[in-house]
Amino acid sequence: MHKERETLVVEQDRKKVAQLPIHSIGHIFCFGNVLVSPFLMGFCGENNVNLAFFTENGRYLGRLQGRQSGNVLLRRAQYKVSEQNPVPIARNIIAAKIQASKRVLQRQIRNHGENADLQSAITALNYSLRQLEIVHNLDLIRGIEGDAASRYAITALNYSLRQLEIVHNLDLIRGIEGDAASRYAITALNYSLRQLEIVHNLDLIRGIEGDAASRYFGVFSHLIKANSGFHFDGHNRRPPRDGVNALLSLLYSIVGKDISGALQGVGLDPQIGFLHADRPGRDSLAQDILEEFRAWWADRMVLSLINRGQIKPGDFVTEAGGAVMLKPEARKLLFQTLQAKKQEKITHPFLGEEVEIGLLPYIQAMLLARHLRGDLAEYPPFLMR
Structure with missing residues (x-):
């Protein structure tokens, strides 16, 4: 890939296969041995286009980003809330995540009939939500x-x-x-x-979230068609050890990078979160916001790809260390499906306006910034009704 005037040019075997204006690009994801010219790197940095690099099989390596944006007062407000009063934001985010997880299970029951295991998990998730209701600031x-x-x-x-x-x-x-x-x-x-x-603190919220996630993924296999050829024995990562987890990990990573870019775009620091603890190299705030989208966006998309037979067990490769990764052709299909999904429109539950799904990370980043500035009493997490 290289720069040509105000455009990005993609070449393969010395033939031009794509040319895009830089202003139409938000992120570039590079898989495998992709060569990026230094001029293009600088050009992307100047135009706030983030470059993310993955191995050929989808393992995240790192990213290149341009100058930080945003005013210092917003970031100071973010740091202050993160240190002194993170509980309300963390609680709202996890409540939205659990609600979304519950609705994925309820949708399965509506479409395929009653299931005792799913109903038991829904009951457990409702209990987790009641616990969160008493987690006060x-x-x-x-x-x-x-x-x-x-x-x-x-x-x-x-x-x-x-x-x-x-x-x-x-x-x-x-x-x-x-x-x-x-x-x-x-x-x-x-x-x-x-x-x-009444120990209402982040550790309690994290414990509630962990219990809810365990219940949710404990019945996730019920959402996968029996004749799909896929087996799911629980959520695992770093590395993912089966095809379902490989899909989940890759989608979480991609959506997480979108969120990170959106946070930077409104002037927030993606590394300083409210729920996830600070860790070198981790965008903790992006991981916080990702919780809102895991079930509704990534999990449902994975289930759709598997249950419709678009991705099959043969579309994966197992590396020497046991990591299971998506093959290039299947990964291309996943990206095409994701891009199509981003162009779909929904009515945003808080704004009440029709928006593209691909804009949701930017909208949530904007709403968080408004809350931190004092324009909104609470942060409204994304939760479809």
């Missing part, structure tokens, strides 16, 4: 509890002051002072105990 809990504790402590201290007004004995004064300190300490300890009883 930790700062809000502290504020309410702290205010109540302060009121109690002030009342006790005022009583001690009134006693001091009528005493003249130093030992008695010391006794009153000690009693006031004890009242305050007991109130503080009781507050700490109540905090322990």
Whole structure:
């Protein structure tokens, strides 16, 4: 691939096979031994076109991106919320993910009849959602509890002051002072105990999400046609060890890169998230937003490709280390299907406007930025009704 004026040119065997204006491109995904000219790399950077590199069989290697965009005030707001108050955003994202997972299972029941295992999983997901409903903002809990504790402590201290007004004995004064300190300490300890009883923090949310995901993938095999030739024994990754997981991993990676680019486009830092912990080389915020799209977008697309017979067990190769990867021709089909999916239109559940599916990462990034700026009281995660 190389640059020609304001376009990207793709050549194969010294023959031009494609030429696209740079402004029409959002991301470029390179699989295998793809040569990219330095001039094109710089051109992509100047035009905010991200280059992502994968092995021939779909394992992600790295990316090249241009200059960071966005104003510093938005990023400072992002960092502050990430450090001080991440729970509400994390809770909303996971609630949307669990709802979407539940609806995938309900759709299977509507189309193919009752299934005891699926119904049991749906019941478990409903329980996870009820758990999330009581996961309140930790700062809000502290504020309410702290205010109540302060009121109690002030009342006790005022009583001690009134006693001091009528005493003249130093030992008695010391006794009153000690009693006031004890009242305050007991109130503080009781507050700490109540905090322990309602440990509403990120670890709890992650635990709820993990339980829900385990239930969901525990019945995922019921969504795959028995005559498809595919077998699914549970979710695995790094590396994926079967065809279903290989498809899921590749789609998660591709959609995740779209989300990362969208976050940068609105001025957010894709590496600083609210649910996923910071880790070198990981776009934690992109992984956060990806949770909203896993079931509704990626999982349903994988099920469609398999159940319609578009991708078959023979379309995969097993590498020496046990990783299962998609063959080039099948990967091309997956990309074509994904691009067609991106062009489909839906009514956005929050905006109420008709939008292309491919724009959803950018819309969610915009809504998150609006929340962080204070324009929206809460972040509205993507969840189709």
